[in-house]
Amino acid sequence: MKTKQKTVIEKISDVSYDMSVPVPTEMFSVIGTDAGSMEAIARPSISFTKDAFNRLKKSKVAIVCTIVLLIIILGAIFIPMFTPYSYSEQNTGFSNKPMFSTDPITGNFYLFGTDELGRDIFTRVWYGARTSMTVAVSVALIDCFVGVVYGGISGYFGGRTDTVMMRILEIISGIPYLIIVILLMTVMNPGLTTIIVAYSLTGWTGMARLVRGQVIGLKEQEFVIAAQTMGASSSRIIKRHLVPNILSVIIVNITLDIPSVIFTEAFLSLLGLGMPAPMSSWGVMANDGIKMFQMYPTQLAVAATFICVTMLSFNLLGDQLRDAFDPKLRR
Amino acid sequence: MSNQIKYILKRVVISLITILVLVVVTFLLMQLLPGDPFISGKALPPAVEEAVKAKYGLDKSVPEQLIMYLTNFVQGDFGISIPDGRAVSDVIGEAFPVSFDLGIRALIFAFIMGILLGVVAAVKRGTAWDSTAMFFALIGVSVPSFIMGSILQYFLGLKLMQATGMQIFAIIGWNGLNSKILPAFALAFGSMATISRLMRTSMLDVLSQDYIKTAKSKGLNQREIVWRHSVKNAIMPVVTVMGPLVAAVLTGAFVVENIFSIPGMGKYFVQAIQTRNYTMIAGTTAFYGAFLIFANLVVDIIYGFIDPRIKLTGRRD
DSSP states (O other), rough: HHHHHHHHHHHHHHHHHOOOOOOOOOOOOOOOOOGGGOOOOOSSSOHHHHHHHHHHHHOOHHHHHHHHHHHHHHHHHHHHHSSOOOOOOOGGGGGSSSSSEETTTTTOOOSSSSTTTTHHHHOOOOOOHHHHHHEEEEEEEHHHHHHHHHHHHHHHHHHHHHHHHHHHHHHHSOHHHHHHHHHHHHHSOSSSHHHHHHHHHHHHHHHHHHHHHHHHHHSSHHHHHHHHTOOOOOIIIIIIIIIIGGGHHHHHHHHHHHHHHHHEEEEEEEHHSSSOOOOTOHHHHHHHHHTTTTOOOOOOOOHHHHHHHHHHHHHHHHHHHHHHHGGGOOO | OOHHHHHHHHHHHHHHHHHHHHHHHHHHHHSSSSSSSSSSSSSOOHHHHHHHHHHTTTTOOOOHHHHHHHHHTTTTTTOTTTOOOOOOHHHHHHHHHHHHHHHHHHHHHHHHHHHHOOOHHHTTTSHHHHHHHHHHHHHHHSSOOOHHHHIIIIIIIHHHHHSSSSSSSSSSOSOSSSTTTHHHHHHHHHHHHHHHHHHHHHHHHHHTTTHHHHHHHTTTOOHIIIIIIIIHTTTTTHHHHHHHHHHHHHHHHHHHHHHHOOOSSSHHHHHHHHTTTTHHHHHHHHHHHHHHHHHHHHHHHHHHOTTHHHHHHHSOO
């Protein structure tokens, strides 16, 4: 065995070149690259957000949802400025008319018809979009802010702070959401601010739980320890190091929070706890529509379509965002 | 076992505190309301007003009133509906069973259909079955129960009756099975969607586990693998959301009851809001809140029992 190995080695050394003679460098030259450019990064670096955004752009569903939502948001901002009627303008002689009807006396044209009091449904539904979207987006953002701060502090500090904060949260979130909103809405004066305050008082608990869980998972990682070693304050670590790392979870949660606020707004309007009388919101319109539904189904159909399409788009977009942000799917 | 008892005790204590907080908040909110029961109507002689105040304990200080309110609440006395003088607990006793009946029907339907849809979608992943089930789930998440209710009422109640000449589904009321199907379905649809989406994710997770591979390689048939090995494990996350779902269904019933004119809690509640009958609103919401917190507690305890893994950690998250 040993002898055989030896012979093999001998054979190799027979054919090998004499390594002591240097290779003549003048026979070779470096083409097309120099030492510095070897390590250069050829393609643009893709950040996590950009990568997620690229993946999102590939999804047709996400594109369609974004376009639909953009139309609704832009429409909510601009359409009420340009319609010939105001949301509260009544034409009592021309009430409960179907779509595409023209008043023979005044010559007014109503695209979506008129409601019980002869108000233009087209104007009202876009004005309602303004109200409903304002409420939904504000509440989602407030929930997000409070939830991130509360969950971030609770998760980052841990220990007794965490225990106390979580007990408080458990008690607050134990009270059913709609019950507490109903109570608050009964006591406070009706109006946009009241609605936003009432909804966001209890809505942040879900976000807080989520953020706390994520922060607990992240805070033992090296980059946090590095920041601590370098003397960064707790608030800086939470703001600059932890929150950006869980941004995807936060964005997905905001997107899925909005449709639930739209639902709550509509639900409370149906209980008579919505926006006060001449104002319009999708919930108020659905409430009016349900009263007239057996005779004039289009009135509810308009409001219902807007509510459902918006909720559907936000839900779908949220699902797509979740997929796009999921690192497991990252190629 | 001691861990389990500890877990249950902890949940019971937290639930009790939550109910206490809810009742105190309700009481304080009612105190914040402008005016008092004597502000409208005829001016009473001061002596009569004093006497009435003394009768209802309104002459006492706020903390004393709070203690009185709490004692009454524990004894099942939620106050008196001021306009008609009925005890709020009587109204609840009359209307709550109807709402409960509707809610239970909706929940059972949502649970069974949601699990079935989720299982089918997961087992037949990527096929037309999957996309159909998930399409329905998405509709369910995006169409609020009151819109679903109105649509069902219009097409299956009104139009179907006009088309066939037979009243297959009653449009309004709450007597006989044909009047209970549509509202229960409208109420159940959203929860069914939530359950099926959750069940699908959870099933897909379980189906990729090693023990499912083992079961397959042992040569077990598909039905055995799905129902005995997968569903049993995958159902756990669904059980955890049952508490919030009970809350969603029972409060959602408020609106669905109004659409279908069902004489449940919703009817009285909306009346109370319209007439600004505050004691009634406070009484019913406090009762409902307490009931839902209790339901949540029961779900959590059941969960602790059926999932032996919870013993190890003592908490879910």
